[in-house]
Amino acid sequence: MVATRAPELRVPDETVLDYEAAFVRDRPGSRALYARAGEVFPSGVTHDARYLSPFPLYMHDAAGAYKWDVDGHRYIDYAVGHGALLFGHAHPSLVEAVQAQVARGTHFGAAHELEIEWGEWTKRLVPSAERVRFTASGTEATHMAIRLARSFTGRTRVLKFEGHFHGWHDAVTAGVEPPYDVPTSSGVPGSVLDAVVVLAPDLERVEAALSAGDIAAVIVEPTGASWGALPIEADFLHGLREATRATGTVLIFDEVITGFRCAPGGAQEVHGIAPDLTTLAKILAGGLPGGAVCGRAEIMDIIRFGDDAAWNRGRRVAHPGTYNGNPLSAVAGTAALKLAADGTAQARANRLAARLRAGMNVVGARYDLEGCAYGTFSMVHLVLDRGRLHAEGGPIYVKGRDPRLTKLRKAMIVQGIDLFSTGGMLSAVHTDADIDFTVAAFARAMDALDRDGTLA
Numbered sequence: 211m212v213a214t215r216a217p218e219l220r221v222p223d224e225t226v227l228d229y230e231a232a233f234v235r236d237r238p239g240s241r242a243l244y245a246r247a248g249e250v251f252p253s254g255v256t257h258d259a260r261y262l263s264p265f266p267l268y269m270h271d272a273a274g275a276y277k278w279d280v281d282g283h284r285y286i287d288y289a290v291g292h293g294a295l296l297f298g299h300a301h302p303s304l305v306e307a308v309q310a311q312v313a314r315g316t317h318f319g320a321a322h323e324l325e326i327e328w329g330e331w332t333k334r335l336v337p338s339a340e341r342v343r344f345t346a347s348g349t350e351a352t353h354m355a356i357r358l359a360r361s362f363t364g365r366t367r368v369l370k371f372e373g374h375f376h377g378w379h380d381a382v383t384a385g386v387e388p389p390y391d392v393p394t395s396s397g398v399p400g401s402v403l404d405a406v407v408v409l410a411p412d413l414e415r416v417e418a419a420l421s422a423g424d425i426a427a428v429i430v431e432p433t434g435a436s437w438g439a440l441p442i443e444a445d446f447l448h449g450l451r452e453a454t455r456a457t458g459t460v461l462i463f464d465e466v467i468t469g470f471r472c473a474p475g476g477a478q479e480v481h482g483i484a485p486d487l488t489t490l491a492k493i494l495a496g497g498l499p500g501g502a503v504c505g506r507a508e509i510m511d512i513i514r515f516g517d518d519a520a521w522n523r524g525r526r527v528a529h530p531g532t533y534n535g536n537p538l539s540a541v542a543g544t545a546a547l548k549l550a551a552d553g554t555a556q557a558r559a560n561r562l563a564a565r566l567r568a569g570m571n572v573v574g575a576r577y578d579l580e581g582c583a584y585g586t587f588s589m590v591h592l593v594l595d596r597g598r599l600h601a602e603g604g605p606i607y608v609k610g611r612d613p614r615l616t617k618l619r620k621a622m623i624v625q626g627i628d629l630f631s632t633g634g635m636l637s638a639v640h641t642d643a644d645i646d647f648t649v650a651a652f653a654r655a656m657d658a659l660d661r662d663g664t665l666a
């Protein structure tokens with residue numbers, strides 16, 4: 211994908227050194243839109259992660275690895291559609307597929323061949339997918355997976371891990387951010403939270419919890435909490451597989467981020483582990499809304515209709531959903547899965563991410579922050595807390611908001627780099643030049659943070 215406008219030249223040193231002021235000064239368009247948005251949306255935003263003080267960036271358009279804000283600044287994008295855009299913004303084959311389909315119909319209120327093709331590609335790539343059911347989002351997918359597990363096992367309790375994010379429905383609001391005993395949202399009934407067991411990823415404790423035989427499902431992000439911010443090891447995943455199998459517990463891999471990103475078949479392909487159920491979204495739908503649950507036929511088939519009225523009325527798991535398998539998401543998803551199938555996109559994104567992490571760590575070492583960039587596959591996480599990095603026994607990764615990282619984010623934004631505060635993801639259309647540019651910007655940003663005492 212060719213960027214449609216010339217890259218912006220490096221900003222002057224003064225801009226980087228005075229990043230907080232420059233952020234506000236040079237973005238009058240975003241500031242004005244945020245004032246308007248404040249009259250419409252709570253806190254002016256439509257997703258918690260997009261909240262940024264004093265205002266978030268308002269984007270206008272995007273192509274490949276870049277996006278442009280309403281004030282005309284270009285950004286190298288490491289938010290990549292919250293992980294959905296492994297092939298960058300507006301990839302030609304996705305644009306073509308979606309444009310053609312819009313004109314043919316966006317919703318038939320009926321079954322159609324496009325959803326079958328999308329499902330077939332999902333089955334082809336995800337090793338454990340014997341059956342597939344599309345949802346409208348990742349949140350809906352984890353909601354459905356948990357419900358299927360409860361129906362299949364006749365058990366109620368669910369085990370999840372500290373820091374692991376599975377969307378925003380009631381059951382998965384437990385144990386997302388420290389302190390882990392406080393749910394991430396109010397408004398969730400205590401009875402729902404009581405049915406969720408939250409543990410650190412410690413196999414002995416998991417085995418002890420499962421031994422009571424009353425847990426329906428274990429749900430896990432297979433590279434660790436928040437796409438690996440709190441990493442877990444392959445041995446732990448293998449141990450989970452054994453322990454869940456031994457106790458008749460449904461193992462759910464939440465591959466909403468890792469699916470098609472770690473490998474064409476996701477983290478399960480890399481580790482050679484077949485979970486009972488897998489949840490997918492993001493890359494699955496090629497950047498359009500969409501998700502899926504897939505997995506063992508005998509569990510998935512609880513959704514099927516039978517000849518028995520009692521089964522149909524109360525024993526099957528019901529699943530409506532207006533946008534399930536809609537034609538636009540189906541064509542975008544099929545186009546994305548075709549691009550994901552041979553593994554070259556993932557290999558490129560992984561290589562670039564490794565270069566970015568290495569470059570950032572060379573810079574970090576100047577400030578006694580070697581290891582500040584970490585992660586696996588095409589994911590990059592950042593930590594600026596020396597105490598955590600140099601803790602006895604190795605780094606201690608603690609999920610939670612660090613104001614230093616928000617400052618770093620702004621010092622990168624003013625140089626034309628959009629990362630999440632905690633890191634970012636690579637696509638297959640980023641270039642080595644983008645990485646060099648980003649590492650150089652990181653060096654200037656860290657210098658600015660060092661000078662203003664943020665790194666002290």
Ligand SMILES: Cc1ncc(COP(=O)(O)O)c(C=O)c1O
Pocket residue numbers: 292347348349350352375376377378431464465466467491492501
């Ligand atoms: C691992 C994981 N599961 C589930 C979700 C929820 O997906 P969605 O935002 O499509 O509802 C996310 C979203 O980021 C996620 O990262």
